[in-house]
Amino acid sequence: MGRALYWMQATGLRTLLRAVAPLPLSTRQEIIARAAAGFVRVTPAMKRRAERNLDLVFPEMGRLDRDALVFEAARNVGRTLTGIWFNADLAHACADLPATGPGLQALRDAKADGRPAIIVSGHFGQWEALRHILMREGLETGALYRPNNNPYYEPIFRAGIERGGAPIIPRGAQGFRQMLRHLKAGGFMALLPDQKMRDGEDLDFLGHPARTPLAAAELALRYDAVLVPAFAPWIDGRPAPEFEMPIPPSDPRTMMADFNARLGSRVRQHPSQWHWFHRRWKVYR
Numbered sequence: 001m002g003r004a005l006y007w008m009q010a011t012g013l014r015t016l017l018r019a020v021a022p023l024p025l026s027t028r029q030e031i032i033a034r035a036a037a038g039f040v041r042v043t044p045a046m047k048r049r050a051e052r053n054l055d056l057v058f059p060e061m062g063r064l065d066r067d068a069l070v071f072e073a074a075r076n077v078g079r080t081l082t083g084i085w086f087n088a089d090l091a092h093a094c095a096d097l098p099a100t101g102p103g104l105q106a107l108r109d110a111k112a113d114g115r116p117a118i119i120v121s122g123h124f125g126q127w128e129a130l131r132h133i134l135m136r137e138g139l140e141t142g143a144l145y146r147p148n149n150n151p152y153y154e155p156i157f158r159a160g161i162e163r164g165g166a167p168i169i170p171r172g173a174q175g176f177r178q179m180l181r182h183l184k185a186g187g188f189m190a191l192l193p194d195q196k197m198r199d200g201e202d203l204d205f206l207g208h209p210a211r212t213p214l215a216a217a218e219l220a221l222r223y224d225a226v227l228v229p230a231f232a233p234w235i236d237g238r239p240a241p242e243f244e245m246p247i248p249p250s251d252p253r254t255m256m257a258d259f260n261a262r263l264g265s266r267v268r269q270h271p272s273q274w275h276w277f278h279r280r281w282k283v284y285r
């Protein structure tokens with residue numbers, strides 16, 4: 001039954017993607033945004049998880065506002081995933097997209113000096129736009145990703161993120177070794193360390209302890225890599241990429257606490273643009 005369900009899910013998605021493919025990217029994003037909100041509406045477990053996360057972080061929020069935020073967050077997930085599934089079109093949309101922040105020059109300098117770089121972001125806004133901006137700047141950036149449990153969906157997702165830059169490295173021991181070689185050779189990698197990891201450490205995120213992986217900071221220290229937080233919130237219907245000041249080298253806990261604080265600030269500015277459907281915290285009130 002599990003494989004049959006996976007097949008049906010992937011087949012349904014492929015059908016939807018083929019149906020919307022002739023439309024402008026912005027129209028595709030809005031159609032899939034509505035589909036994502038509908039999916040959350042009929043999936044109580046996902047909705048409850050987002051509600052618990054929001055109750056933890058925003059205990060003063062009323063039920064109606066919370067419900068509205070849950071469904072707007074789902075719509076933003078749909079918009080973001082559309083950009084990944086149609087990544088060639090997202091690349092075209094990013095061709096003239098302004099990018100701001102001192103981190104971009106820091107990355108240019110690192111490239112000129114032959115230093116590696118690690119770009120850290122979160123499941124927030126149109127995060128995949130960041131790698132397209134870097135590709136445009138001659139700063140091709142690979143990505144570490146978690147292979148999907150659905151074997152029929154996995155090639156859809158992988159084909160999307162491959163368009164944003166190489167290498168695309170799956171999590172695991174073999175992938176980790178590949179990433180080390182890439183960094184040692186002066187390569188750039190993008191990581192999304194905002195999900196709970198069993199081997200992480202409890203650091204504050206949005207006012208509560210959250211299991212946070214330290215690998216990005218540990219690797220930056222080990223390979224003298226510049227560590228740049230970057231975010232691409234949706235502003236007026238378009239991603240607004242910003243590459244922040246690099247995180248100063250110190251120790252892994254301090255550096256990743258800095259990252260959590262920066263991402264948390266972005267989430268408080270644009271709460272519907274973060275993926276509240278993750279199991280991010282260990283305990284709930």
